[in-house]
Amino acid sequence: MICFGVGEGWPSEDRRHASFLYRVGRTHVLLDCGDGMSGAFKATGIEYDDVDAVFLSHMHSDHVGGFSMFVQSLWLQQRRRPLPVYAAPKAIAALKAWLDAVVLPAELIGFVIEWRPLVAGVPMTVGDLVIHAHPTRHLVSLERSFGARYPQTSFEAFSFVLEGNGFRVGHTADIGEVRDLEPLLKARPDLLICELSHVDPEPLCAVLRASPPGRIAFVHVAREHLEVPGRVEAWLRETLGPVPFMLARDGDVLSF
Numbered sequence: 727m728i729c730f731g732v733g734e735g736w737p738s739e740d741r742r743h744a745s746f747l748y749r750v751g752r753t754h755v756l757l758d759c760g761d762g763m764s765g766a767f768k769a770t771g772i773e774y775d776d777v778d779a780v781f782l783s784h785m786h787s788d789h790v791g792g793f794s795m796f797v798q799s800l801w802l803q804q805r806r807r808p809l810p811v812y813a814a815p816k817a818i819a820a821l822k823a824w825l826d827a828v829v830l831p832a833e834l835i836g837f838v839i840e841w842r843p844l845v846a847g848v849p850m851t852v853g854d855l856v857i858h859a860h861p862t863r864h865l866v867s868l869e870r871s872f873g874a875r876y877p878q879t880s881f882e883a884f885s886f887v888l889e890g891n892g893f894r895v896g897h898t899a900d901i902g903e904v905r906d907l908e909p910l911l912k913a914r915p916d917l918l919i920c921e922l923s924h925v926d927p928e929p930l931c932a933v934l935r936a937s938p939p940g941r942i943a944f945v946h947v948a949r950e951h952l953e954v955p956g957r958v959e960a961w962l963r964e965t966l967g968p969v970p971f972m973l974a975r976d977g978d979v980l981s982f
């Protein structure tokens with residue numbers, strides 16, 4: 727897996743926004759399309775036709791802000807294969823309208839986008855990967871405040887479990903409460919890609935200690951945790967004890 731962007735929601739001079747490319751055998755799945763991912767993808771040299779599917783966890787710009795630029799890249803690089811894009815149902819309607827608005831209509835781009843609604847509890851098979859979507863509470867409080875006034879806005883958010891031949895990876899994207907981790911930690915994933923922005927690290931680490939994954943890569947780490955170099959690593963080392971972990975950086979390639 728290649729970390730295209732491990733940044734959080736705030737702008738940063740040294741971290742791109744959330745985007746990850748899962749590469750398993752010949753299967754390539756892009757998970758989130760934060761700002762800056764088109765350049766990161768280009769740098770890999772991977773063929774534009776080799777992307778098998780895109781999964782979008784939720785509609786915050788640090789996760790979808792690079793999506794239309796990526797579609798523009800696919801058009802200019804003359805992709806021809808249909809591209810399945812998985813997102814929440816209301817997100818699909820908004821993304822379709824957005825592509826029309828940024829002058830990337832279906833008739834122009836030269837390939838078909840197959841819009842597929844993310845459904846919790848229904849496994850999705852993409853090549854060598856089976857992907858499960860799990861709803862998170864990331865946008866629940868915003869929905870409470872704004873849902874009635876903005877009925878077209880998607881307030882759904884998802885985490886994912888990706889399974890393949892002999893491995894299992896949990897990918898939190900953005901969560902809202904520590905208990906959002908429960909479905910990801912079942913059956914001990916080999917690797918957990920875990921955000922560190924939206925929940926208190928103390929109870930988060932208590933859950934990770936109680937149900938440890940094989941390894942943890944922290945991403946989306948809140949800027950305040952990084953103010954003092956080395957401080958959050960030292961705290962995590964002490965708090966997580968024997969559970970192996972790393973703080974991922976843009977460009978890191980993680981195996982599992």
Ligand SMILES: [Zn+2]
Nearest residue numbers: 735786788900
């Ligand atoms: Zn985010």
